[in-house]
Amino acid sequence: MSYPKSTAFPHQAESPSVALRRSARAKRSSTAGSSPKRPTIRIVAAKAGVAVSTVSRYLNDESVSPRMKARLSRVIASLGFKPSRTARNLSLGLKGCIGVVVDSIQDPWFTQLLTGMEEELQSRDTSLMLLSLELRDRYDPAIAFEWIDERRVDGLIIAKCHRRDKALVRAALDAQVPMVAIAPDEALANVDVVRADNIAAGRALGAHLVDLGHTRVAFAGGPRVSVESRHRLQGLREELRNRGIRMREEDISFCASYEAEEGAVFAAAFLKQPVRPTAVVLGNDALAIGFIRAAQQRGIEVPANLSVAGFDGIPEGARSWPGLTTMAQPMREMGRDACRRLFTAIAAAEERAAVQYPMTLVVRESTSAPRR
Amino acid sequence: MSYPKSTAFPHQAESPSVALRRSARAKRSSTAGSSPKRPTIRIVAAKAGVAVSTVSRYLNDESVSPRMKARLSRVIASLGFKPSRTARNLSLGLKGCIGVVVDSIQDPWFTQLLTGMEEELQSRDTSLMLLSLELRDRYDPAIAFEWIDERRVDGLIIAKCHRRDKALVRAALDAQVPMVAIAPDEALANVDVVRADNIAAGRALGAHLVDLGHTRVAFAGGPRVSVESRHRLQGLREELRNRGIRMREEDISFCASYEAEEGAVFAAAFLKQPVRPTAVVLGNDALAIGFIRAAQQRGIEVPANLSVAGFDGIPEGARSWPGLTTMAQPMREMGRDACRRLFTAIAAAEERAAVQYPMTLVVRESTSAPRR
DNA sequence: TTGTATGCGTTATCAG
DNA sequence: CTGATAACGCATACAA
Numbered sequence: 001m002s003y004p005k006s007t008a009f010p011h012q013a014e015s016p017s018v019a020l021r022r023s024a025r026a027k028r029s030s031t032a033g034s035s036p037k038r039p040t041i042r043i044v045a046a047k048a049g050v051a052v053s054t055v056s057r058y059l060n061d062e063s064v065s066p067r068m069k070a071r072l073s074r075v076i077a078s079l080g081f082k083p084s085r086t087a088r089n090l091s092l093g094l095k096g097c098i099g100v101v102v103d104s105i106q107d108p109w110f111t112q113l114l115t116g117m118e119e120e121l122q123s124r125d126t127s128l129m130l131l132s133l134e135l136r137d138r139y140d141p142a143i144a145f146e147w148i149d150e151r152r153v154d155g156l157i158i159a160k161c162h163r164r165d166k167a168l169v170r171a172a173l174d175a176q177v178p179m180v181a182i183a184p185d186e187a188l189a190n191v192d193v194v195r196a197d198n199i200a201a202g203r204a205l206g207a208h209l210v211d212l213g214h215t216r217v218a219f220a221g222g223p224r225v226s227v228e229s230r231h232r233l234q235g236l237r238e239e240l241r242n243r244g245i246r247m248r249e250e251d252i253s254f255c256a257s258y259e260a261e262e263g264a265v266f267a268a269a270f271l272k273q274p275v276r277p278t279a280v281v282l283g284n285d286a287l288a289i290g291f292i293r294a295a296q297q298r299g300i301e302v303p304a305n306l307s308v309a310g311f312d313g314i315p316e317g318a319r320s321w322p323g324l325t326t327m328a329q330p331m332r333e334m335g336r337d338a339c340r341r342l343f344t345a346i347a348a349a350e351e352r353a354a355v356q357y358p359m360t361l362v363v364r365e366s367t368s369a370p371r372r
Numbered sequence: 373m374s375y376p377k378s379t380a381f382p383h384q385a386e387s388p389s390v391a392l393r394r395s396a397r398a399k400r401s402s403t404a405g406s407s408p409k410r411p412t413i414r415i416v417a418a419k420a421g422v423a424v425s426t427v428s429r430y431l432n433d434e435s436v437s438p439r440m441k442a443r444l445s446r447v448i449a450s451l452g453f454k455p456s457r458t459a460r461n462l463s464l465g466l467k468g469c470i471g472v473v474v475d476s477i478q479d480p481w482f483t484q485l486l487t488g489m490e491e492e493l494q495s496r497d498t499s500l501m502l503l504s505l506e507l508r509d510r511y512d513p514a515i516a517f518e519w520i521d522e523r524r525v526d527g528l529i530i531a532k533c534h535r536r537d538k539a540l541v542r543a544a545l546d547a548q549v550p551m552v553a554i555a556p557d558e559a560l561a562n563v564d565v566v567r568a569d570n571i572a573a574g575r576a577l578g579a580h581l582v583d584l585g586h587t588r589v590a591f592a593g594g595p596r597v598s599v600e601s602r603h604r605l606q607g608l609r610e611e612l613r614n615r616g617i618r619m620r621e622e623d624i625s626f627c628a629s630y631e632a633e634e635g636a637v638f639a640a641a642f643l644k645q646p647v648r649p650t651a652v653v654l655g656n657d658a659l660a661i662g663f664i665r666a667a668q669q670r671g672i673e674v675p676a677n678l679s680v681a682g683f684d685g686i687p688e689g690a691r692s693w694p695g696l697t698t699m700a701q702p703m704r705e706m707g708r709d710a711c712r713r714l715f716t717a718i719a720a721a722e723e724r725a726a727v728q729y730p731m732t733l734v735v736r737e738s739t740s741a742p743r744r
Numbered sequence: 745t746t747g748t749a750t751g752c753g754t755t756a757t758c759a760g
Numbered sequence: 761c762t763g764a765t766a767a768c769g770c771a772t773a774c775a776a
Contacts, residue, residue: 038523040753051763056755065761082522086462087753090768095458097469097499105487106687108480115477118502122515125524127469127499130490143494150454151410152497260691289691296693315478319632319661320692321668412769423747428771437745459769462752 039079048075059083085125098342099153101131101144101168103160108314109284109331110159113182116335117157124343129153133165141168148175155342161185163225178345180338185226192341193354194334198228198311201327201359202235205281205309208325208361210243213369214279214307218251220266220291221283222258229254229283232311236281251277255287263290271298278370279307285314285326292320292366303368313362323364330357411451420447431455457497470714471525473503473516473540475532480686481656481703482531485554488707489529496715501525505537513540520547527714533557535597550717552710557598564713565726566706570600570683573699573731574607577653577681580697580733582615585741586651586679590623592638592663593655594630601626601655604683608653623649627659635662643670650742651679657686657698664692664738675740685734695736702729 041059045052048071058064058072075081089096100117102110121128129152131143147153148171156172158165161184172179173190180192209217219236221229237247255262263282267290270276282288288310292302302308302322310317313328334357344350413431417424420443430436430444447453461468472489474482493500501524503515519525520543528544530537533556544551545562552564581589591608593601609619627634635654639662642648654660660682664674674680674694682689685700706729716722 041755042753052753053755053757053764054762057762060755063761068761084462084753085524086458086467087768088755090456090458090462090770091753091755093768105490106480106483108478108483111478111480111483114502115504115507118477118504119507121501122503127501129493129499130486131494132487132490135487135491152457293691293693316688316691319665319688321665413771414769424770425748425772426746429746432771435745440745456769459752460771462754463769463771465752 039081044075044081048072095154097127097153098155099129099147101158103134105132108316109312112331113335116332117339120336120339144168148172148177155346157338178342180342182338190352192352194338195356196329196359197356198231199235202232203239204361205327206236206239209279215245216277218277218280221254224254258284258286260286260290263287264294267291267294282310285310285312285317288324302366307367309367322366325364325367326362327359328362329359411453416447416453420444467526469499469525470527471501471519473530475506477504480688481684484703485707488704489711492708492711516540517543520544520549527718529710529714550714552714554710562724564724566710567728568701568731569728570603571607574604575611576733577699578608578611581651587617588649590649590652593626596626630656630658632658632662635659636666639663639666654682657682657684657689660696674738679739681739694738697736697739698734699731700734701731
């Protein structure tokens with residue numbers, strides 16, 4: 001049943017270009033009518049008795065007389081004509097393709113974003129190229145630089161832009177490749193930014209915990225440099241203070257990354273304390289999930305012994321037990337918006353802007369009133 | 373801090389085509405030297421003192437004299453020339469883009485697959501279009517049909533092809549759009565198929581459980597029509613029988629889908645039994661995760677009271693507690709292979725094939741010896 | 745092996 | 761408002 005290695009991968013022998021050329025040749029020679037050959041703008045023009053330029057205008061500007069519109073509309077429908085996006089792109093000097101860069105495609109946070117982008121790209125008939133910066137277990141932005149240098153993409157979306165990506169951002173800026181950053185870890189000048197309102201989210205989560213009766217709350221963010229984490233902490237701290245609770249410095253820490261493993265690492269240290277906070281807020285859901293796993297491993301019951309909450313609202317948080325209380329980002333909408341902004345930037349280099357989306361509190365089982 | 377709705381979405385006002393045309397116009401008129409204008413094959417030819425066709429051949433056939441090769445290689449390097457993929461595609465009648473269809477992009481199973489595709493597509497400089505068949509909460513393959521009818525993609529990869537997708541497969545076949553199916557739920561004729569060896573995987577998991585000392589094992593698959601589930605069960609059953617254990621019909625069932633929710637539904641029924649098996653194998657990891665959540669919710673300890681295992685090897689299974697014992701598929705490699713096969717199919721309509729990849733046992737915390 | 749000429753399907757320019 | 765024609769950058773018959 002298992003496959004013989006020798007026949008399982010016979011596809012590397014031939015270079016891509018050679019293979020594709022053979023394809024085209026075959027297509028042209030096989031005039032055996034097998035392919036009905038799609039109609040072109042020229043055929044439409046001929047059948048309508050007008051010039052191709054008129055058809056082109058009809059397709060774009062619409063600066064055509066009503067009578068002409070009606071006629072062309074009929075001819076196009078009867079022919080089933082669909083303009084060739086490839087030819088259009090060649091003429092316009094576009095690629096019909098945008099690049100999407102992220103640390104890892106596997107990140108569930110990104111997956112939701114991608115769903116939003118999918119929606120928007122479909123309606124534009126634009127394709128995308130994906131790049132995981134850590135695909136091969138080490139940071140490697142080389143391909144992104146190629147995209148920029150060789151203008152292989154019409155624009156760039158960079159998700160969770162870190163400090164280490166600064167060179168990438170600069171390259172895109174220099175090459176005048178339009179770019180949108182989603183939830184960058186740092187403030188970015190001259191770049192469209194789409195992110196959630198983290199300060200407000202921190203406040204909302206703080207309110208939730210205070211309402212439950214907690215009086216000592218810990219926070220463990222992602223990397224210390226992450227502005228997202230700092231804002232979440234800021235909001236949390238503000239809300240607690242407004243409610244008369246002052247966070248202790250010893251209850252505030254930062255993890256090496258936003259990965260679940262680091263949440264577990266933090267848990268190991270945190271749970272050693274003889275007397276500890278009754279609730280802990282992690283910098284994101286992944287950290288929280290890693291934290292809860294480590295806590296359960298040690299026999300700590302969540303939320304009976306300890307309330308835990310996160311940020312992002314990834315689906316995984318709803319599938320585990322206890323379900324994770326979190327501040328959810330409107331990821332799908334943010335993904336759509338990032339695409340829209342990118343397209344307007346591609347169309348015309350206008351002024352950059354930054355938006356903030358509100359997050360919504362999702363209460364599940366990982367938070368409860370503290371034990372008295 | 374939160375955004376005013378009126379300014380958050382100013383991007384829908386203009387039609388995509390109008391916007392893009394403005395862009396091109398701007399580019400051409402702004403001859404202010406801002407864009408260094410990438411060199412073309414014609415410029416290379418001129419600088420090398422040869423015909424463009426020679427350069428083209430150098431780029432593709434390589435049927436060029438060694439001296440010419442050396443010269444062109446130098447010129448191309450000095451100019452930093454990169455061929456335009458758009459122009460190449462137009463000439464070859466290709467799109468430079470493949471379509472990838474799946475029930476939901478959010479499926480972690482698919483996410484791993486996508487990572488493999490990413491690798492392969494990068495090296496080919498090909499982009500992709502994504503389609504979630506259930507993006508808008510109901511099955512809607514309309515866009516996939518458009519891709520096929522309008523030849524908007526050079527080929528199609530369909531992940532987890534179900535019975536309901538038969539019309540799609542037939543349309544692609546009729547339109548002669550090359551296609552590769554990954555882990556289809558049914559047997560498919562005339563289509564390249566990439567899947568894991570589910571029978572062997574079922575056996576391996578059965579061996580693991582018998583080795584632990586289990587003598588009564590239950591199985592709950594995905595939909596009854598799924599050939600993947602049936603094969604997994606078949607392998608499991610065979611291995612148990614070989615070890616002298618006969619599965620009871622009452623211990624075999626199927627879920628309405630492969631989603632976590634259905635695992636929880638099954639758990640509700642399963643856990644009602646006064647006397648029950650000491651181990652349960654779910655049709656995939658998602659079902660197993662849903663099952664475990666429901667079990668924990670009812671105070672059942674896994675694996676102390678019940679061992680649980682799944683198939684697929686999604687990352688989430690490693691992040692929960694207890695970690696999920698599973699048969700892992702080489703998803704990344706399968707994603708790569710699917711792309712490779714698609715490209716060979718695009719290059720030349722050869723005979724179809726089917727491969728099976730071996731799965732590997734990953735033992736985590738959700739399985740243990742049964743309580744005596 | 746190399747050069748010439750033409751085609752791929754669309755848009756932009758400039759007359760009419 | 762409409763038509764003719766030159767790009768866009770590359771591939772390929774065919775001839776040399």
